[in-house]
Structures are given as C-alpha cells and as structure tokens.
Amino acid sequence: MTYRKALSAVALLGVLGTIGSFVLQYMFGMNPCPLCILQRVAIIATGLAALLALLLPTAKKGGRLLAALWVSLPAAWGLGVAVYQLWLQSLPLSDRPSCGAPWTFRLRDWPLFDWWEPVVRGFGDCGVSDSVLGVPLPVWSVLMFGAVLLWLWVMWFRLREK
Numbered sequence: 001m002t003y004r005k006a007l008s009a010v011a012l013l014g015v016l017g018t019i020g021s022f023v024l025q026y027m028f029g030m031n032p033c034p035l036c037i038l039q040r041v042a043i044i045a046t047g048l049a050a051l052l053a054l055l056l057p058t059a060k061k062g063g064r065l066l067a068a069l070w071v072s073l074p075a076a077w078g079l080g081v082a083v084y085q086l087w088l089q090s091l092p093l094s095d096r097p098s099c100g101a102p103w104t105f106r107l108r109d110w111p112l113f114d115w116w117e118p119v120v121r122g123f124g125d126c127g128v129s130d131s132v133l134g135v136p137l138p139v140w141s142v143l144m145f146g147a148v149l150l151w152l153w154v155m156w157f158r159l160r161e162k
Contacts, residue, residue, distance in 0.1 A: 003058040003067065006155040007050045010071060010148050014047020017144055024132070033126040035085040039141045042078025046148060049074055061160065068156045075148045082141035089129050089138065096127040 021040045024030045032040065053067035088096060129136045 011050035017043040038081045045074035079145035082138045085138040
C-alpha cells in the first residue's frame, strides 16, 4: 500500500466523522458541549490536513515524514481533548468543572460567523455522557484519533526505507 492511499483513508475517515457528528447533532438531537465541538474541529482539521498532505511528494522519504507530522498535529490535539473529556466525565458530579460559555456565545463577533456557526453550535454539558451503541462519544473520538495516528505512523515506519 502506498502512503497516498493511507492519507486518502484518513481524509475519508475525517469526512465520515464530520458527517457523523452533524447527524448526531441535527438529526438525533445530541447537542455538543464545548469539548465535543473542539473534537469536531479536530476531526475536520485532520481530514483537511490529510487532503493537503496529498499534495506533498509522498513517494519520497521527506514528503512522507512531513505528511505524517502535518496530519498528526490535529489528530494528537483531538486525542488530547477526548482523553481530557473522558477524565472530566469520570469525576464525581460535585467535582466536575463547568465547560464555560457555548462557542456560539464566545465567537459571535468574529468575521463570517454566520457561515461557520453551524459547526460550533451546541449547548451540551461536558460532564454528560452521550453514547452511540452504548459507547460514550469521547471514546469514539479516542478510537478515531488513535486509529489515525497508529495508521499513519505504522505506514510511515513500513515505508521508511523506500
């Protein structure tokens, strides 16, 4: 398998994850919390980074390394946010900190807000654990970002001599 195919798979996973997050919000009524929105942005950024990395010369060693690092940045950030949310949800109810104001409140005066407001709309509580198929949503994020990082670096390691 080529590194371009690995990057294409990551881009496709980013598209599917983004679509899934919007379906859960707008069709199933699961309002995202601020940490969920950060994970959504990380999924979008990971998919876009993979698409942009396809422009690099991935047939060469340096191009593959640059692509792996480029795509790993938003994926590692999203993984960190998801792990933090899991930790936060594991705290007793009395010890859970507030998520803060919704992103729509925080960013309402930014340029072109009306265009990207659907991405950051949400009023959920970070301590509430919504789940799909019995698995909490942050666990799905950890699995997705972990799979992306593992896939990219295993493929890079396999192709490092070529």
